[in-house]
Amino acid sequence: MREAHSVEQVRAAEAALMAVLPGGALMQRAAAGLAATCAGLLGRVPGSRVVLLVGSGDNGGDALFAGERLARRGSRVDALLLAPKRAHTAGLAALRAAGGRIHPADAPGFLADAQALVGGADLVLDGIVGIGGRGALRPPADVLAAAAARSRALVVAVDLPSGIDADTGAVAAPPPGPDRAAGPAGLDAPGAAPGPVAGAAEAVEGVGGAWHEAPPRPAGPGLPGAAARGDLTAHGTAAQAPAEGDAHAVFGTGMALTAVRADVTVTFGTYKPGLLVDPGAEYAGVVELVGIGLTPPAPVLRAAQHADVARLLPVPARESDKYARGVLGLVAGSERYPGAAVLATGAALRGGAGAVRYVGPRPVGDAVLAAHPEVLVGDGRVQAYAVGAGLDTGSEARARLATVLDAGVPVLVDADGLTLLAELGKSALARVPGALLTPHAGEAVRLLAGLGLATTRADVEAERLATAAELAAGYGATVLLKGSTTVIADPYGETWANPTGTPYLATAGSGDVLTGLAGALLATGLRPVDAAVCAAYLHGLAGRLASADGVPCAASDVAAAAPRAWAEVRRA
Numbered sequence: 001m002r003e004a005h006s007v008e009q010v011r012a013a014e015a016a017l018m019a020v021l022p023g024g025a026l027m028q029r030a031a032a033g034l035a036a037t038c039a040g041l042l043g044r045v046p047g048s049r050v051v052l053l054v055g056s057g058d059n060g061g062d063a064l065f066a067g068e069r070l071a072r073r074g075s076r077v078d079a080l081l082l083a084p085k086r087a088h089t090a091g092l093a094a095l096r097a098a099g100g101r102i103h104p105a106d107a108p109g110f111l112a113d114a115q116a117l118v119g120g121a122d123l124v125l126d127g128i129v130g131i132g133g134r135g136a137l138r139p140p141a142d143v144l145a146a147a148a149a150r151s152r153a154l155v156v157a158v159d160l161p162s163g164i165d166a167d168t169g170a171v172a173a174p175p176p177g178p179d180r181a182a183g184p185a186g187l188d189a190p191g192a193a194p195g196p197v198a199g200a201a202e203a204v205e206g207v208g209g210a211w212h213e214a215p216p217r218p219a220g221p222g223l224p225g226a227a228a229r230g231d232l233t234a235h236g237t238a239a240q241a242p243a244e245g246d247a248h249a250v251f252g253t254g255m256a257l258t259a260v261r262a263d264v265t266v267t268f269g270t271y272k273p274g275l276l277v278d279p280g281a282e283y284a285g286v287v288e289l290v291g292i293g294l295t296p297p298a299p300v301l302r303a304a305q306h307a308d309v310a311r312l313l314p315v316p317a318r319e320s321d322k323y324a325r326g327v328l329g330l331v332a333g334s335e336r337y338p339g340a341a342v343l344a345t346g347a348a349l350r351g352g353a354g355a356v357r358y359v360g361p362r363p364v365g366d367a368v369l370a371a372h373p374e375v376l377v378g379d380g381r382v383q384a385y386a387v388g389a390g391l392d393t394g395s396e397a398r399a400r401l402a403t404v405l406d407a408g409v410p411v412l413v414d415a416d417g418l419t420l421l422a423e424l425g426k427s428a429l430a431r432v433p434g435a436l437l438t439p440h441a442g443e444a445v446r447l448l449a450g451l452g453l454a455t456t457r458a459d460v461e462a463e464r465l466a467t468a469a470e471l472a473a474g475y476g477a478t479v480l481l482k483g484s485t486t487v488i489a490d491p492y493g494e495t496w497a498n499p500t501g502t503p504y505l506a507t508a509g510s511g512d513v514l515t516g517l518a519g520a521l522l523a524t525g526l527r528p529v530d531a532a533v534c535a536a537y538l539h540g541l542a543g544r545l546a547s548a549d550g551v552p553c554a555a556s557d558v559a560a561a562a563p564r565a566w567a568e569v570r571r572a
């Protein structure tokens with residue numbers, strides 16, 4: 001399991017450790033781990049060209065000390081001091097002593113030189129800001145972040161990619177104003193306060209205020225790319241280019257970025273939530289954890305790995321019968337949307353329950369039976385219900401939902417069921433012993449409205465963890481918020497980020513498959529939060545298996561791949 005701690009928790013744990021260690025010891029531990037990872041990525045250290053982006057805090061100090069270690073092993077190291085007056089003094093001295101070259105942002109011609117150095121580097125270390133960062137990157141860091149993204153260099157973020165919010169994974173939009181080019185004096189300059197920055201461009205051409213995508217990052221030939229280091233984590237990809245339609249990143253002619261896009265992030269002591277939740281998770285690339293001896297308290301966020309899911313998945317006892325394994329009642333589909341019932345049933349049959357009982361309109365039941373002859377059709381005893389996929393919102397749907405919420409068993413509510421629930425309000429769940437709500441961002445907006453809170457899809461997507469926690473507390477239910485990172489929150493404060501998945505899951509009906517899997521797991525007796533964690537994980541893995549080699553898949557392919565996902569998890 002990967003555990004993430006808030007900035008506040010990390011600061012407290014660091015303070016406790018620093019009180020009993022000699023000064024600078026923690027930073028040396030961090031720098032040693034960082035340098036070792038960089039050396040591994042470079043393959044051959046002597047003669048390699050390493051550029052350090054150095055900000056004003058200890059994050060820059062880590063970069064400088066790691067640079068010192070690489071310089072001593074034969075790298076040519078150039079440190080770009082974005083805040084020359086406030087750069088880490090001891091780190092600077094150490095790098096100088098090891099033969100590193102220092103380039104302060106207030107030197108004439110800095111930006112042109114800096115861009116050329118970044119363009120020619122094998123590896124760029126992002127030590128602009130770490131957990132002390134606030135808001136979007138400021139000039140000239142934003143311009144150098146874009147130069148790094150364009151270059152062939154591997155970009156390694158120190159602790160976290162500069163510009164992402166450590167606690168949420170949010171990436172700030174650029175401040176308004178067409179003239180967002182770097183001022184020559186760097187982060188020490190008077191204009192370096194957060195917020196809109198207007199500055200004259202030095203050596204920055206073509207900054208016109210029009211929004212463009214940054215060019216894709218070419219892979220660095222001759223370098224062992226991050227893709228070869230799939231051992232680091234299950235999440236993230238190497239050499240990422242800004243995604244299609246990436247609204248929060250690029251301005252000018254690909255000249256500036258609000259956050260660094262890293263191939264690899266070396267994080268210290270513990271994961272930060274922003275490394276596990278998009279968009280931050282995407283910016284972080286492959287994340288490697290370097291231990292520095294912290295003993296933080298209970299995490300604010302967890303991400304399961306194969307073994308965690310394997311431990312939770314139900315295994316039938318020797319003398320189990322189908323009822324003992326659990327029966328799921330599936331209240332889904334309508335004459336308008338029969339497919340949702342067929343898809344959810346197909347997945348539910350692969351979710352570990354002993355039986356799936358379909359409850360709904362006769363013609364839909366016939367379609368479900370035709371596709372899945374193992375299904376029971378009609379009312380009967382069940383251990384959990386899943387309600388809502390393709391249900392419609394008419395009077396018949398309302399009556400079915402009311403019956404299910406009154407049945408005294410755990411209930412998963414999805415899709416149209418959530419629309420109805422938002423109208424009914426949280427009191428509708430009063431008699432449900434364990435509710436699991438599975439909204440996407442649009443449904444989350446409706447559910448929040450049901451609590452009297454107005455918000456937008458974009459806000460939900462920018463604040464996934466807070467939204468899931470708010471809904472969980474408001475409805476007294478476990479909430480699985482779907483999206484590029486699916487997050488799960490239970491009403492007692494337990495929060496998870498799902499590390500599996502692929503954008504190929506953004507296909508019609510894939511949510512119905514998730515409903516089937518999660519509903520079946522709920523029927524086997526798992527706690528709602530465990531059912532949600534396992535279902536999201538299996539669903540994401542099944543999506544990857546079904547779309548292997550970049551071949552698009554249909555939602556039914558995802559359901560069909562669920563047994564292989566299950567097997568892969570079990571093998572761990």
Ligand SMILES: NC(=O)C1=CN([C@@H]2O[C@H](COP(=O)(O)OP(=O)(O)OC[C@H]3O[C@@H](n4cnc5c(N)ncnc54)[C@H](O)[C@@H]3O)[C@@H](O)[C@H]2O)[C@@H](O)CC1
Nearest residue numbers: 014026027056057058059129130131132133134136138159
């Ligand atoms: N505290 C510790 O014991 C350890 C801390 N370590 C490192 O120290 C980092 C935290 O250091 P700090 O607390 O000094 O803070 P940071 O180095 O993360 O950043 C603080 C500085 O960045 C500036 N800044 C904030 N937002 C900015 C933005 N958007 N654009 C440009 N500049 C911005 C601030 O003005 C401030 O000077 C960690 O992330 C980690 O890398 C490691 O050395 C391990 C030990």
Ligand SMILES: Nc1ncnc2c1ncn2[C@@H]1O[C@H](COP(=O)(O)OP(=O)(O)O)[C@@H](O)[C@H]1O
Nearest residue numbers: 440482483484502503505506508509510511512
């Ligand atoms: N960009 C993405 N990356 C990864 N997973 C995604 C992405 N977009 C959607 N998904 C996943 O696909 C599923 C879509 O579910 P949903 O929105 O309910 O679709 P539908 O209503 O068509 O079934 C969810 O599990 C969601 O997490």
Ligand SMILES: [K+]
Nearest residue numbers: 129158160162
């Ligand atoms: K950083």
